[in-house]
Amino acid sequence: MAGRRFQAARIQFASRFDLDIAYQVLGEGPVDLIVxxxxxxxxxxxxxxxxxxxxxxxxxSFCRVIRFDQRGMGMSSRIGSDATVTPSCWAExxxxVLDAIGxxxxxxxxxxxxxxxxxxxxxxxPDRVSHLVLVNASARALWAADYEFGAKSDGANPFTTIAHEPDAVERGFDVLRIxxxxxxxxxxxxxxxxHAGNRAAxxxxxxxxxxxxxxxDVRHKLSSITTPTLVMHRRDSAFVGVEHGRYLGDHIACARYVELPGNDSLYWIGDAGPMLDEVEEFITGSRGxxxxxxxxxxxxxxDIVGSTARAATLGDDRWRDLLDHHDATVRNTLDRFRGxxxxxxxxxxxxxxxxPSGALDCAEAIVDAVASIGLEVRVGVHAGEVEMRGDDIAGMAVHIGAxxxxxxxxxEVLVSSTVREIVAGSLRTFTSRGVHDLKGVPGPWHLYSL
Structure with a gap:
């Protein structure tokens, strides 16, 4: 994966009669994978x-990935007949899309x-499917006498009614929390x-x-599946209980079942690394x-200026309250500037x-916002490559910023010469703060005050 660039994929359309299905192709791997x-x-x-x-x-990094909006969703054609809103139509x-890309x-x-x-x-x-990967999946949602871990019909109702209303959370039904x-x-x-839900449909x-x-209910189809199948399920998933995954593993003859820790049903949320390792090995035969x-x-x-002295003056309780106010103020400002x-x-x-311009605007706004609650902060800004490690970041750019x-x-908002050069022409005014040696960072660095 090292050295490869992941660029935004162009949205294209595949046509079927009077329907246009929007799709994207990502990567150039030797195996096609459609999501x-x-x-x-x-x-x-x-x-x-x-x-x-x-x-x-x-x-x-190891597949040519194809993703698409099914009919009636996203950028694909809207449909007028309920008869075409079926799992079979979505399979079509x-x-x-596969036909369109050859x-x-x-x-x-x-x-x-x-x-x-x-x-x-x-x-x-079966002639079109080389491998089947199922994540937190199910062949049926609702309870039946021979499927006792399905949801009772009264329990499923909110997902088909209130869940799609804009005030669902205010009415006490928070889909995301589930x-x-x-x-x-x-x-x-x-x-x-x-935003995604509003754009979807x-x-x-x-x-x-x-x-x-x-x-x-497609349980009757499971015995017909001869494709090599990988079934993965998170052990504590509340939305799609683990019993659904175990059922698939037991009823698809060529399935390998892997149980993973976690409680998120959304496949990309949580610790997705082990899941992706399993997918890569299953499809390619090895783990990269x-x-x-x-x-x-x-x-x-x-960083708050003089925090230790201020905490000593105010005492623990009052300092904690002020710190909570500071945190809320900074978070609101980050949200406003899309940080x-x-x-x-x-x-x-x-x-x-x-x-970078958004970062500078936000930095100035943070300085002003915390001043209104009686605090001062110092701010450092730098632009460069960072390493994504789960929800955290690392790398030299982070050290330089610190x-x-x-x-x-x-x-004061203090910035590196890198940032100053990137926003050249933005009519911002910078004041030189001289050349500095940054501990643990090679070379001299020219810094500027915004």
Whole structure:
């Protein structure tokens, strides 16, 4: 994976009669892998979610990945007849896309209750499916006398009704907390999740699709699947219980079942590394070395000035209250300027931005915002490649940002010459703070105050 660039994939369209199916192709691996839609996340917003971006980057390092919006969803054609909202029709959409790109046979990855379309695809079109990968998947959603771990019909109703209303959370039904509890309190993820859902489909289309998924039962097809199959399920998944995965493992003759730790049903959330290792070995026969992903970011590091003395003056309780107010103020400012909080370090924050100008605007706004609650911060800003390590970042760019922040004065935004050069022409005014040696960093560094 090292040295390869992951570029935004162009959205194209595959036609079937009067339908246009939107799709993307990522990577150039020797094996084609088509990802069945699910949950309701359209392809044009997937790369805006950092964890999803990283998941697909890893997939595309060993496969040519194809992802698409099924009919009625995202950028694909809207449909007027309920008769074409079925798992079989969604399987046909996958065939349409494979035909458009000239792929005779592909591995298929599917997750959740929407995996019913992948199971139909593998059972009815074995000549088109080389491998089947099922993650937190199921052949049926609802309870039956011979399927006792399915959801009772009254328990499934909110997913087909209130779940698709814009005020679902306010009415006490929080889908995200059920399907991905580890990110339910992440405001940036929740904002993206809401945006993705709104772009995916109208409430009526989403309800209809959910009703179809809830009513689907493809258990009778499992014995027909002869494709090599990998079934993976997270042990504590609440949305799609682990019994669903065990059932698939027991009833697909050529299946290998792997149980993983975790409680997130969304396949790309949580510790996806072991899952991706399994997929790579299953499809290619070996596990490659998963190099740390390196991305170009602008790093902003803040630190409260005189925090130790202030805490001693105020006492523990009052200082804790003020620190909580500071944290809320910084987070609100990061949200406003679309910054991504990485972590809190000591009495400050580490955040990343895709735009250096956005980072500088946010840094100035943080200085002003915390001043209103009686605090001063110092801020360091640097742009460079960072290593993505799960939800954290590492690398020389982070160290440089920290060293610069340590040299900043009270209420000062101090930036590297790299940042200054990138935003040249933006009409910003910088004041030279001279050349400095940064501890542990090679060479002299010219720093500037914003």
């Amino acid at each position: 069945m839609p699910g949950p309701f996340v359209p392809i044009d917003v997937m790369d805006a979610e950092p964890a999803m971006y990283r998941f697909y980057r890893r997939l595309s 959409d996958a065939i349409t 792929s005779e046979r592909a591995a298929v990855l599917a997750s959740g209750f929407t995996a019913v379309s992948a199971l139909l695809l593998a059972a009815d079109h 399907v991905a509890p580890s990110v339910a309190s992440d405001r940036a993820f929740r904002s993206w999740w809401d 109208s409430p009526s289309m989403a309800r209809k699709s959910s009703e179809v998924i809830a009513g689907a 070395e998963a190099d740390a992903e390196r991305v170009l970011s602008t790093v902003v590091i803040t 991504h909080e990485i972590n809190t370090a000591g009495d400050g924050f580490i955040a990343t931005f895709t735009s 060293r610069i922040a340590a040299l900043a004065g009270p209420s």
